[in-house]
Amino acid sequence: MSDLRRDFPAFDRASGGSTPTAYLDSAATSQRPRQVLDAEREYLEHHLAPVHRGASAAVGHSTTLFEDARATVARFVGAGEREIVWTENATDAINMVSLGIADASAGLGGASARSLALEPGDEIVITEAEHHANLIPWQRLAAKTGARLRAVRVDGHGLWSIDDLAAELGDRTRIVAVAEVSNVTGYLAPVADVVSLAHARGARVVLDACQSVPHRPTDFGAMGVDFAAFSGHKMLGPNGIGVLYGREELLDVLPPARTGGSTITRVTLETAEFLPSPHRFEAGTQPVSQAVALAEAVRYLEAIGMDAIARHESELAARIVEGVSALPGVRIIGPGVGVERAGLVAVSVDGVHAHDVGQFLDEAGIIVRVGHHCAQPLHRALGITASTRASAHVYTTDDEVDRFVDALAGVRGFFGVSDAPAAAVIA
Amino acid sequence: MSDLRRDFPAFDRASGGSTPTAYLDSAATSQRPRQVLDAEREYLEHHLAPVHRGASAAVGHSTTLFEDARATVARFVGAGEREIVWTENATDAINMVSLGIADASAGLGGASARSLALEPGDEIVITEAEHHANLIPWQRLAAKTGARLRAVRVDGHGLWSIDDLAAELGDRTRIVAVAEVSNVTGYLAPVADVVSLAHARGARVVLDACQSVPHRPTDFGAMGVDFAAFSGHKMLGPNGIGVLYGREELLDVLPPARTGGSTITRVTLETAEFLPSPHRFEAGTQPVSQAVALAEAVRYLEAIGMDAIARHESELAARIVEGVSALPGVRIIGPGVGVERAGLVAVSVDGVHAHDVGQFLDEAGIIVRVGHHCAQPLHRALGITASTRASAHVYTTDDEVDRFVDALAGVRGFFGVSDAPAAAVIA
Amino acid sequence: MSGLSGLYQEIILDQARARHGDGPLDHADAEHHEFNPTCGDELTMRIRLDDSHARIAELAWQGDGCSISMASASTLAELATGRDVDEVRELIDGFRAMLRSQGQGEPDEELLGDAIAFHGVSKYVMRVKCAMLGWVALEACLTEAGSPTHPAVE
């Protein structure tokens, strides 16, 4: 995959010293290839016009590009076109579901939305490992409806088990919301089991697919999940666009959380009637240039092949796990050596705060993420406040992850918590 | 202003015939200058990194660019930095207010949010001329809280009067939501009067500034409005970004409609505490490259001067109004000859449906907007279902609006509703 | 024919003025209201079937819209009144296929009759909905009236 690095202008970035910067924060946001940047610019320079409104040929052309982008993304994740809603980001997509269900529970959306409504005593099941984006919206929904939020606990590695999840499910379970891939542990959730357990209880499954869709083959239809969310900026696409997937029959009745122009059929001063999915959710001017660019990102990923990408990244993860597990005083969060995991590895360094680790690595030209990664409950369960995470994407190289491991080896020495000498990377 | 057309790649667009396309749909979405496109690309190629999270210099630099963009936009509209919240678009910004107030009314946000809460019988006042984005969110808020929505009616030109607005206000009025500039009539609302009348009643003013901020000097602080909304894509900036303005003390207590990462201080499995404004509202990964580009759009507009832009566009509007008022069977919606208005003019052609008018103009290389412009109640009040709107921006020329008027002269002849001969523009 | 005159053929402008089938219909077997959210245009279609439920005995519509939508409803009224339900379903399928052709191919004149005048509309994506307005409404009426679904489904 080393050839494709040339597609990424960011990697030409002049770096201070002789070694180029190693960008190991793709789980936060990915770099973008020239093809994606060019596609957006091409649209903006030559095809920019409103969509879905007006009679002009320019509007028709712009509308076609916009809806073709939807079709491309839909195909990429095994969805129908009416099952793909543009949102601001993945967080927005999850909120679209939780807020819509809150509205349905309050009687908005009428009889057709009643099947989505929650009642006091109903239960929502999540895990302790969830990103705040897949936690706080459910807390708010519980607060609004009187439903109870139950969390599957994690073990000392930050992992949860399907048995524990099964034990949390009950007759009142209405929603099960989990990440397909944890953004801290790299754990791959057994989605098929989650779906069958949840559906057996009559509960709906909301999948946080932020860390999976950009990195491995996805078929929401085949998986049978009810809703799913992911973001453009983590899959070589633009900021400012996310995707809500939902089964058509659910999206057609879910009340729209945001309202405004383009979502309606007839509007009077007193009432508004909403269009079917996806347009009922897309209030106001949409991220059109971003949709066009996201479709290009999909084509770019597909040209490489999602299987090849998953393989590449799991090799990199294995390389990091192996390297780090030889380092004294460095603890790996998530699955250890030999266990399948996604291309991201978070570690905790005994006696050195993650911010200091991150600073040390930054000085060595290695960009990682330090902090709680929007997963405070998980970190609290592990007894730490923050960790250091390296994450990969298609463009990440063996050399980059080796540099990460090597630099990590010098951290404790520098901060004087072991006898190891400070690494040579320090100026 | 004719020199600056060279800044807009869209105007190099190869047009089918000898005359270039006249883009007269800027009120829907504006074209973007090379400077704005380049600024976004520069960020994406050389500075792309997460913001506000991590310890690296790259994150620090990206964060600085992102927050500097906020400061630039804040200054542009007479706001403090903490008074500017990034949203998906203006529609999202208005929803952020209406949904936050709904949450406050349901007890979320606790005691500090109580001053924003509505009770059954409270009143929200809008006008019949509002865009659906400034209508439906208030309908929903009324439905959720038991508040009443009252609408100031328009006259036969689609205009409302400040006296009629005053008459709708009462002791129970809590919110007054109006557009500073109507996207159909081009009417300039007497905002100072609206604010003083509303504040005298203890009501808060929400200003839909979508059609004003991109076209004339704005100082929300001086105006004294409580909240305001506008979009990037109408002001030479990108899609996928909008702005909510709110007075700091209100934003600090308004419950966040969307929840997720980056909005919080401490999160447990049971609860989350939210940051002050603006970060409490910015859930998930933000439109960072779009913010950077929007700041560049602001600099571009400022370099021309907002006063000069307003003058330019009001001259163009006068030119259209004068030209159109000489055409038999063509009715101007909004203020007539000699009355100050914004740079957009909608017309209704007797006997010819707006879609047919739009098609006819499109064939003549003139892109306008036809339809109800997301203002169905206004059109219904005028006894029509749709109208044809020409709208200008800094780059619009006299020649373009003259071509619009000339082509309009031929419409009724072509469709056989008068004896006028079909214009020569028809192939 | 290219440009505007390809779209607005004389026959279309004539049909828009003629508005065949415009009016109320009492004792309808089915009624369907269609709304074009883009422009706010609306149309209500009503039909009465014959006793065997196999034939459209009467058809009438009321509505307001652009010349394309009005002309296509008028043309439809002429083509569908008195015809077998199965044939009309075939006609609607053919009309939809023609409108989705983006100006490609030759429309089937035998099947579509005067409706081939709308072939030019297929080049104008934003107007396809206008041309379909009455036809979609009729299709919904046929379904509502419980007539057997045509095998060549969409």
Added chain:
Amino acid sequence: MSGLSGLYQEIILDQARARHGDGPLDHADAEHHEFNPTCGDELTMRIRLDDSHARIAELAWQGDGCSISMASASTLAELATGRDVDEVRELIDGFRAMLRSQGQGEPDEELLGDAIAFHGVSKYVMRVKCAMLGWVALEACLTEAGSPTHPAVE
């Protein structure tokens, strides 16, 4: 000094280990909790003023954080304990100004004492919050304790 050794001067690493002032404080006049949402670090500052309310008699903090935040709290404890409230406010203002300097200018050693070791932090925007953690908490304590606001406002 450039790079890491400019940021993590020996004195800072020493202070981070020493944690002067780390511990509980009974009968505090003011207490303030600060939280850094970026990394989840937290710190609680407690102070007791003397009878005139013009001097910080005792100061203690408890918290968990990176070496920069711990070292700066430790340094602050050494500098502020026993000092006049007015002087301490001046010290905090000066420290904040230094941290906002982005590496520019020369810090005022007379005013800041050992705290000038944190000058290097000002080049690292993402770490300024860490260095300010204890200082912001102390500032809030002083306000809470009702001491007169220093005239040289921010």
